Amino acid sequence: MDALRKLEILADAAKYDVSCSSSGSNRQNKKGGLGNASAAGICHSWTDDGRCISLLKILMSNSCIYDCAYCVNRSSNDLPRATFTPEEVADITINFYKRNYIEGLFLSSAVVKSPDHTMEQFIEILKKLRDVENFNGYIHLKAIPGADKKLLDKAGSYADRMSVNIELPTEDGLRMLAPQKKQNEILGPMNDIKQGMLQSIEERKIFRNSPKFVPAGQTTQLIVGATKDSDYRILKLSEGLYNDFQLKRVYYSAFVPVSTNPLLPRISSPPLVRENRLYQADWLLRFYGFNSDELLSEDKPDFDLLLDPKCDWALRNIDKFPIEINRAEYHMLLRVPGIGVKSAQRIVSSRRFCQLDFDDLKKLGVVLKRAKYFITCKGIHSGIKSMEPVNIRANILGDSSKKDPRQLSLFDLEGGMGNDLNIELPV
Amino acid sequence: MISTLSYLYDGSFEGLLTAVWEAYYAKEDPSEIIWEGVSHPNLLSSTKMIYTDANKADRVYRAVEEKISHAALRRIFYIYLSEEPESGIIVLNYLRIGFRLGAAVDDYHAEPTVLKSEKLYNKVAMEKHRLAGLIRFKRLESGVFYSKIDPDHNVIALLAPHFAARMPSEYWILHDAGRGIAVFYDKNEWVVRNLETPEDIVLKEEEETYQEMWKAYYRHLSIESRKNMSLKKRMMPVRYWKNLIEEGIELWS
Numbered sequence: 001m002d003a004l005r006k007l008e009i010l011a012d013a014a015k016y017d018v019s020c021s022s023s024g025s026n027r028q029n030k031k032g033g034l035g036n037a038s039a040a041g042i043c044h045s046w047t048d049d050g051r052c053i054s055l056l057k058i059l060m061s062n063s064c065i066y067d068c069a070y071c072v073n074r075s076s077n078d079l080p081r082a083t084f085t086p087e088e089v090a091d092i093t094i095n096f097y098k099r100n101y102i103e104g105l106f107l108s109s110a111v112v113k114s115p116d117h118t119m120e121q122f123i124e125i126l127k128k129l130r131d132v133e134n135f136n137g138y139i140h141l142k143a144i145p146g147a148d149k150k151l152l153d154k155a156g157s158y159a160d161r162m163s164v165n166i167e168l169p170t171e172d173g174l175r176m177l178a179p180q181k182k183q184n185e186i187l188g189p190m191n192d193i194k195q196g197m198l199q200s201i202e203e204r205k206i207f208r209n210s211p212k213f214v215p216a217g218q219t220t221q222l223i224v225g226a227t228k229d230s231d232y233r234i235l236k237l238s239e240g241l242y243n244d245f246q247l248k249r250v251y252y253s254a255f256v257p258v259s260t261n262p263l264l265p266r267i268s269s270p271p272l273v274r275e276n277r278l279y280q281a282d283w284l285l286r287f288y289g290f291n292s293d294e295l296l297s298e299d300k301p302d303f304d305l306l307l308d309p310k311c312d313w314a315l316r317n318i319d320k321f322p323i324e325i326n327r328a329e330y331h332m333l334l335r336v337p338g339i340g341v342k343s344a345q346r347i348v349s350s351r352r353f354c355q356l357d358f359d360d361l362k363k364l365g366v367v368l369k370r371a372k373y374f375i376t377c378k379g380i381h382s383g384i385k386s387m388e389p390v391n392i393r394a395n396i397l398g399d400s401s402k403k404d405p406r407q408l409s410l411f412d413l414e415g416g417m418g419n420d421l422n423i424e425l426p427v
Numbered sequence: 428m429i430s431t432l433s434y435l436y437d438g439s440f441e442g443l444l445t446a447v448w449e450a451y452y453a454k455e456d457p458s459e460i461i462w463e464g465v466s467h468p469n470l471l472s473s474t475k476m477i478y479t480d481a482n483k484a485d486r487v488y489r490a491v492e493e494k495i496s497h498a499a500l501r502r503i504f505y506i507y508l509s510e511e512p513e514s515g516i517i518v519l520n521y522l523r524i525g526f527r528l529g530a531a532v533d534d535y536h537a538e539p540t541v542l543k544s545e546k547l548y549n550k551v552a553m554e555k556h557r558l559a560g561l562i563r564f565k566r567l568e569s570g571v572f573y574s575k576i577d578p579d580h581n582v583i584a585l586l587a588p589h590f591a592a593r594m595p596s597e598y599w600i601l602h603d604a605g606r607g608i609a610v611f612y613d614k615n616e617w618v619v620r621n622l623e624t625p626e627d628i629v630l631k632e633e634e635e636t637y638q639e640m641w642k643a644y645y646r647h648l649s650i651e652s653r654k655n656m657s658l659k660k661r662m663m664p665v666r667y668w669k670n671l672i673e674e675g676i677e678l679w680s
Contacts, residue, residue, distance in 0.1 A: 050658030349534035
């Protein structure tokens with residue numbers, strides 16, 4: 001089989017991994033070498049589904065020993081199988097890189113023969129790229145659960161980022177759909193990567209040239225909608241991963257039906273709105289100072305599909321509003337629907353020069369159509385008379401009902417550059 | 428009758444800085460500062476020709492760096508590279524506020540001129556960032572990596588250091604076909620020279636193989652059930668597609 005045919009098969013098999021980010025590393029080029037990493041990440045193209053292509057995202061092989069129901073590469077699935085040689089992966093990576101098609105490589109794989117064998121093959125490829133070809137572009141490597149820790153350590157010294165996909169948010173889901181996998185086999189390597197990173201940071205304080213270990217951090221992916229897990233459970237899990245494992249990103253992937261296994265839900269299209277809500281909530285956790293218990297609870301375990309999580313929170317806490325733009329503290333500005341991180345920062349720096357009015361806010365990028373219910377400017381409120389949540393909600397939904405539901409909260413994409421998922425951020 | 432004053436300059440960054448010097452020392456308030464090549468005579472305005480003077484330009488350059496900030500210097504350079512007709516006057520008015528407020532000027536987002544300067548700066552910075560990803564090199568028979576782009580703004584010199592750091596051991600050319608200029612890199616340093624669009628280009632044999640692979644990869648990565656062309660077009664404006672291997676019309680394949 002020629003490399004082109006393999007590429008078709010193994011790119012197709014890798015596309016359900018949503019992460020394609022090339023950010024977080026500032027690896028420098030070496031003398032006579034090829035490539036470096038850009039800390040902000042660079043997108044090189046966008047596919048028809050609107051996702052950015054930053055890396056050559058391929059499986060090394062799709063010949064899997066496992067038979068997970070949700071996965072397209074499960075061993076019982078009848079589909080063409082292929083395996084790249086290390087030379088082929090290195091050759092495509094380097095030639096794509098020199099033509100500026102990509103920022104680097106995102107290498108994943110089905111489990112071939114055994115987890116250890118698969119990791120050993122990965123290391124072969126990384127050695128070839130880094131040591132032989134002197135390639136210093138970005139490399140994101142998938143850690144294979146169940147592989148020996150020594151192999152993980154070795155691989156981590158070559159990669160910019162590593163990830164272990166949790167995929168199914170709860171042990172129950174895992175038992176049902178992926179009986180050959182165990183949750184501790186997934187969390188184990190995550191913890192090892194975290195320890196490796198911490199250790200490398202400590203060592204580099206003493207020996208400046210001691211090698212970096214996964215400098216761009218680790219990420220994971222959760223599938224949304226393949227099991228009955230609520231948004232609350234998923235968000236709680238993410239919060240724990242950010243706090244306990246210091247993950248850089250948790251990606252959410254709306255379940256795309258790839259099999260007719262009776263254990264799987266029957267859906268006609270992936271739950272994209274739900275996926276978007278989870279991303280918005282994820283942003284609220286990381287950049288807006290929210291915690292998961294403010295957004296959801298056992299009594300209200302799922303997000304409102306019509307309203308973004310921040311708006312939903314604001315309506316449930318309407319007694320805190322309206323706030324005065326010229327006096328409110330930064331952390332409170334962040335909680336106003338229609339105000340994002342960037343516009344909150346711009347409000348704080350601009351109001352040192354003058355009192356801001358509604359016109360100024362518009363210029364600063366505030367989405368007034370949404371914010372007006374929750375703020376005053378120089379004491380003036382321009383929302384509706386009533387501060388009853390049900391009335392405000394009706395007005396907001398009235399404004400957005402003309403739009404595609406996927407674009408309910410279509411605001412400025414702050415931090416959008418280098419962002420591999422073009423999701424609508426909460427503002 | 429209202430009479431306005433137009434400054435004409437030679438289109439160089441030094442020329443623009445000389446114009447700023449002139450406005451300060453002649454105590455004049457021009458309503459536009461434009462490149463002489465694009466100016467249209469206007470009965471209602473008087474014009475003044477600005478003769479580029481390296482000393483005057485240098486004094487303005489250092490004043491911006493010392494009295495405002497290095498970021499302000501970068502901002503006016505990017506605005507200059509935007510080549511928008513109003514870029515000259517925005518630079519002057521932005522600097523007037525900058526000399527008054529110092530480094531804090533960039534925080535004054537609500538000020539109309541500062542806001543305009545920020546928007547124009549962002550447009551150029553955005554295009555530079557986008558093209559860092561959207562540039563496609565083709566390998567010529569000689570081994571040189573050649574790329575043709577048609578940017579809105581004059582950004583090739585901003586992109587050159589990026590590729591010089593990445594591909595120090597290759598020969599490459601970054602060709603702004605619309606402006607007829609190109610960055611040439613010779614494995615040591617890069618220079619900007621004039622370059623007309625070449626009539627026929629011979630590609631290295633391997634080139635087709637990798638282009639085919641890239642197109643196949645691109646096709647296979649999209650998830651049909653998530654198709655969203657409007658999102659794609661928002662992230663990657665259609666005007667950039669013509670020079671992409673995966674989207675564009677193949678000129679020389």
